[in-house]
Amino acid sequence: MEVKVYKRGIIVIPSEVRKKLNIQEGSILEVQIIGDKIVLQPKMSLLNAHGIDEKELGLRLIKELEEEKRD
Template identity: 45%
Template sequence: MVYQIKLRKKGIIILPKDVREKLDIKENDILIGEIKGGELVLRPLKPKIVRVDPKVVEEVLKEEEEAERRKEEEIFNDS
C-alpha cells in the first residue's frame, strides 16, 4: 500500500495509525532511516533479545579476573 505523508514544521512527519499498527511501533520507539537511491526508507529498530545464563557470565568474569591477577603478578615480579 502507498501512503501520502505530509512533512510538517521542523521536519515532523506523522505516520498513519494503520502503518504504526502494522509495524508494531509506538510513541518513543526508534526508527532507522536510510537513504537509498533518492528514497528515504524507514524501519523500526527492533533490538534482538539475547538470553544469557548468569552462571556463564559469572564464570567468564572469574576467568578474566584471574587472568588480570596473573598479569599483575608478572608485572610486579619482573620489577
C-alpha cells in the same frame, strides 16, 4: 500513501502502518537514504529480536525490586 512534512521535518506515520509494524511512542526507527528514497524501518533491540517484550520485562524487574525491598 502520502504524509505531510511539518515544521522541523516532523511527519506523522499513519496509524495502520504503526499498528502493522508495532511502532509505538518511543520506538526507534532507522532512517536510510536509498537512491532518491527515504526508508524508515523499526530498529529491533536485542530483546525484541529474541521475542522479549521490553515493557513487560521492565514491569517484571520493578516488581521484583519492590518485593526485595519489602524483605
